[in-house]
Amino acid sequence: MQDRAAFRRLYEATSAKLFGFALRVLHKEELAEEAVQDAYVAIWHAAASYQMHLAAPLTWMVTIVRNKALDVRRRALADGGDVRVELEDADGLADMAAGPHELAQLSRDAQALARCMDTLAGRQRQAIGMAYLHDLSHSDVAARLGLPLGTVKTWIRRGLDRLRDCLSRREAA
Structure with a gap:
């Protein structure tokens, strides 16, 4: 059974944070309100x-959210709207109640991923970013x-393989 009073307390405790997150993603209050609702x-x-x-x-x-x-x-x-969406860094998705150790680890992970992304060719990095950070098919x-679908799929698959290998090497070091 769903507890309306508990949900109300949850809403009161989290709505400002979640709205702030949605606003950082969408940049328009009315769109952020819709997403949070x-x-x-x-x-x-x-x-x-x-x-x-x-x-x-x-x-x-x-x-x-x-x-x-x-x-x-x-x-x-x-x-037909024009919605500018900025990518969040890893800390933007972090639990806002996380402690310093968890936040430091997320920061290290984000830095390692950024370094590994830098090893990819520019268009390959762009394709992966569009697919996974902008959530595009x-x-x-x-x-x-303006590329064939097969080319994009190959770039993304090979790029993800390179990222996995790069991150594994960093983790092992």
Whole structure:
């Protein structure tokens, strides 16, 4: 059974942080409000399936807000809107209640990923960024880059392999 009073307390404790995150992603208050509203509906319906061993509660909710913000962005773009979306660094997705050790580790991980991304060819790095940071399909990436779909898929697959190898080497060192 869903507890409305508990959900109200959760909303009061987290809504400002989640709205701030959505606003940083979407840059427009009305779009951020829409994303947060959609996110809380999803949180309400998915609360029973939350698994604490997979993510901290706020991290789980930030992920839902991010996904809803991307959905709002897609809808706005489909309606002919111009929505500028900035990429969040790894700390932007971090649990805002994380301690200094966890934040330092996230910062090190983000730096390692950035260094490994720098080893990729420019267009390959761009394709991976568009696919995974802008959440575009491979077809959308191909269309925006004016390249064949097969080329984009190959670049992304090979680039991800190189990133995995680079990160594994750094971790082993």
